[in-house]
Amino acid sequence: MAEAAALSRPAGVVGRRTWANGLFVLPFFLTFLALMVLPLGVGMWLSFQDYDMLGGYGGSVGFENFTRLWEDKIFLRSVLNTVYFVCLSTPAFVALGLFLAISLNDTYRRSAVLRSIFFGSSVLSVTIVTLIWRLVYMPERGLLAVSAGAVGLSSPSFMTTESLAMPGIAIVTVWWIIGLPMMLFLAALQQIPREVYEAAALDNASRWTTLTRITLPSIRRTIVLVAVIEVILQFQIFGQVHLITNGGPNNATRPIVMFIYEAGFRDWSLGYAAAASQVLFVLMLAASFFQIWIGRSKQED
Amino acid sequence: MTSIVLKRVSKKFGTTSVISDLSLAIDPGEFTVFLGPSGCGKSTLLRMIAGLEDVTSGEIEIEGQRIDRAPPGERGVAMVFQNYALYPHMSVRENLSFGLKNIGMPKAQIDERVQAAARMLEMDALLERRPSQLSGGQRQRVAIGRAIVKEPRAFLFDEPLSNLDAALRSRTRVELSRLHQRMKATMIFVTHDQVEAMTMATRIVVMNQGRVEQVGTPLGIYRRPATRFVAGFIGSPAMNFLKVEPAAGEGGMAAVRLGDGTVVQTDIPTAGLEAVPAELGVRAEHVTTGGGIPATVDVVERLGDRTLVYSRLRNGAAVVYEDEGDSPVSVGDAVSLGFRRQFLHLFDASGKAHQAPTLEGGPRHG
Numbered sequence: 274m275a276e277a278a279a280l281s282r283p284a285g286v287v288g289r290r291t292w293a294n295g296l297f298v299l300p301f302f303l304t305f306l307a308l309m310v311l312p313l314g315v316g317m318w319l320s321f322q323d324y325d326m327l328g329g330y331g332g333s334v335g336f337e338n339f340t341r342l343w344e345d346k347i348f349l350r351s352v353l354n355t356v357y358f359v360c361l362s363t364p365a366f367v368a369l370g371l372f373l374a375i376s377l378n379d380t381y382r383r384s385a386v387l388r389s390i391f392f393g394s395s396v397l398s399v400t401i402v403t404l405i406w407r408l409v410y411m412p413e414r415g416l417l418a419v420s421a422g423a424v425g426l427s428s429p430s431f432m433t434t435e436s437l438a439m440p441g442i443a444i445v446t447v448w449w450i451i452g453l454p455m456m457l458f459l460a461a462l463q464q465i466p467r468e469v470y471e472a473a474a475l476d477n478a479s480r481w482t483t484l485t486r487i488t489l490p491s492i493r494r495t496i497v498l499v500a501v502i503e504v505i506l507q508f509q510i511f512g513q514v515h516l517i518t519n520g521g522p523n524n525a526t527r528p529i530v531m532f533i534y535e536a537g538f539r540d541w542s543l544g545y546a547a548a549a550s551q552v553l554f555v556l557m558l559a560a561s562f563f564q565i566w567i568g569r570s571k572q573e574d
Numbered sequence: 575m576t577s578i579v580l581k582r583v584s585k586k587f588g589t590t591s592v593i594s595d596l597s598l599a600i601d602p603g604e605f606t607v608f609l610g611p612s613g614c615g616k617s618t619l620l621r622m623i624a625g626l627e628d629v630t631s632g633e634i635e636i637e638g639q640r641i642d643r644a645p646p647g648e649r650g651v652a653m654v655f656q657n658y659a660l661y662p663h664m665s666v667r668e669n670l671s672f673g674l675k676n677i678g679m680p681k682a683q684i685d686e687r688v689q690a691a692a693r694m695l696e697m698d699a700l701l702e703r704r705p706s707q708l709s710g711g712q713r714q715r716v717a718i719g720r721a722i723v724k725e726p727r728a729f730l731f732d733e734p735l736s737n738l739d740a741a742l743r744s745r746t747r748v749e750l751s752r753l754h755q756r757m758k759a760t761m762i763f764v765t766h767d768q769v770e771a772m773t774m775a776t777r778i779v780v781m782n783q784g785r786v787e788q789v790g791t792p793l794g795i796y797r798r799p800a801t802r803f804v805a806g807f808i809g810s811p812a813m814n815f816l817k818v819e820p821a822a823g824e825g826g827m828a829a830v831r832l833g834d835g836t837v838v839q840t841d842i843p844t845a846g847l848e849a850v851p852a853e854l855g856v857r858a859e860h861v862t863t864g865g866g867i868p869a870t871v872d873v874v875e876r877l878g879d880r881t882l883v884y885s886r887l888r889n890g891a892a893v894v895y896e897d898e899g900d901s902p903v904s905v906g907d908a909v910s911l912g913f914r915r916q917f918l919h920l921f922d923a924s925g926k927a928h929q930a931p932t933l934e935g936g937p938r939h940g
Binding site: 466468469471472473474475476477478479482486487490491493 | 626645646647652663677
């Protein structure tokens with residue numbers, strides 16, 4: 274046996290570990306260091322500084338930026354807004370993505386066309402998407418208002434009503450990038466062997482039982498994956514809000530990234546913006562871990 | 575009373591006909607094997623009985639009840655798939671009880687059946703494991719267990735042994751035969767492996783290109799194949815086929831002339847032949863040495879208990895024959911062959927086979 278193992282590799286290579294092997298990962302490692310670790314470190318450092326682009330460097334201030342954030346009503350509102358938005362959009366991405374994938378998981382031409390259409394909007398840039406939806410939401414002359422008027426109803430004005438603005442933004446976002454979750458779910462569904470469904474059919478499984486006991490458990494990993502990806506993406510909402518409501522009405526749609534952007538690039542207080550970034554970072558980390566943990570514990574029972 | 579009846583069943587995929595006008599009756603308690611090369615429609619036929627494929631035309635009955643339009647779950651059949659098709663996220667126990675839960679069976683009864691099946695298949699210790707923690711043979715057993723707990727009217731097996739290694743395959747063959755004898759259930763088993771068919775079946779249905787070539791007991795089919803296709807498909811090594819021309823026979827029995835000019839006398843009455851014989855068929859064990867037909871040894875395969883000798887006649891025609899295990903024959907030897915006339919087969923140009931009327935079909939076993 275030992276002889277056979279030795280023969281399968283050139284003599285001298287067995288078990289030898291040299292520093293030169295590290296060269297293989299070096300290009301990635303350097304890039305990772307320069308573009309991920311370094312900015313993260315600088316950002317963390319900045320969040321403890323009084324660094325104002327206009328007023329100049331005011332030295333280290335300890336946790337003062339964070340205590341200021343804690344008392345900043347606009348920041349707290351933006352945190353709540355962002356969490357609210359994530360809670361609106363992520364379940365919609367998972368549920369709707371799954372629904373579309375299950376409905377379109379066949380070989381009919383009709384489904385192929387619909388898959389392309391649903392995925393198609395994902396390639397549009399945020400400017401185009403917001404332009405389209407401003408035309409939809411426009412009071413009196415927008416698509417929504419006109420359609421509602423045609424059947425004798427009056428449509429609410431999404432973008433100017435405080436309680437409807439964030440759901441409106443969530444609808445835009447889901448419409449825009451539902452394609453990716455759908456594709457991920459489709460890929461997962463196609464991994465389930467046909468025989469398993471056939472066995473379930475012979476086992477008298479109803480459609481509902483097949484969905485809940487065969488399909489969903491088989492793609493559980495993908496469900497967790499989609500949820501984590503969407504939480505990370507949606508916590509960073511900015512473009513749609515910036516272009517449609519610009520944070521209004523009455524700060525109802527102002528998300529954390531917009532707060533960071535305004536603190537950093539409008540008010541030029543980089544330390545304060547960096548501190549807000551750290552809060553966002555921790556929120557995203559916590560939400561992702563929570564979801565992975567949920568996925569794990571389900572697997573164990 | 576028959577268990578499963580197929581009446582003029584046909585299956586088309588688009589314009590391609592897979593099964594045409596097939597009729598068959600299977601008795602209760604029979605172990606029927608659908609045997610044929612890949613693409614002959616045997617799996618499709620099984621899947622039609624299971625309800626996994628539609629029937630294009632014709633009828634299927636199980637215990638007198640027409641089921642060809644019923645959903646798979648309502649047909650009272652259980653199927654064991656080639657890749658087992660276990661539910662990967664469920665434990666063995668859940669795999670076994672899934673079908674019973676779906677029909678609303680009380681929990682106590684489910685537990686009882688699962689325990690009984692687990693005991694029968696000696697997998698009590700595996701019940702809480704998941705399929706990914708089992709070996710190929712164990713998965714196979716779970717798949718069979720999942721069929722057993724349903725107490726179906728018929729068991730359907732779709733090449734379930736093809737993913738097992740050779741040793742495990744022959745062991746599982748014996749286990750399946752034992753299971754069949756104990757349960758006395760109707761079983762249909764699809765395979766392309768003639769050894770599986772010969773060893774397990776009480777009746778073999780040989781299929782070719784969507785049609786039934788022959789239905790019979792394993793020995794009946796082995797001894798009296800109805801067509802050249804069956805003769806060539808059953809038996810290992812395959813039957814020798816020699817191109818022949820008709821010759822003058824004696825006593826009303828047909829004789830044929832081989833390619834090298836030798837005349838071979840058969841016990842097959844000339845009166846029974848509808849057409850001119852085109853080929854002579856003889857199995858390796860029915861070739862004798864010292865019969866006067868000269869041949870040269872090509873290859874020698876020593877199997878221990880017997881020796882297979884691949885030889886060539888003077889005209890180059892190949893003949894395999896069986897010799898004793900310690901036969902001194904070696905490559906290049908000149909040998910003299912003969913054929914045991916009562917075991918010969920004649921095939922006409924259409925492929926129809928003829929044997930001596932005295933040749934027994936063999937006992938009906940099982």
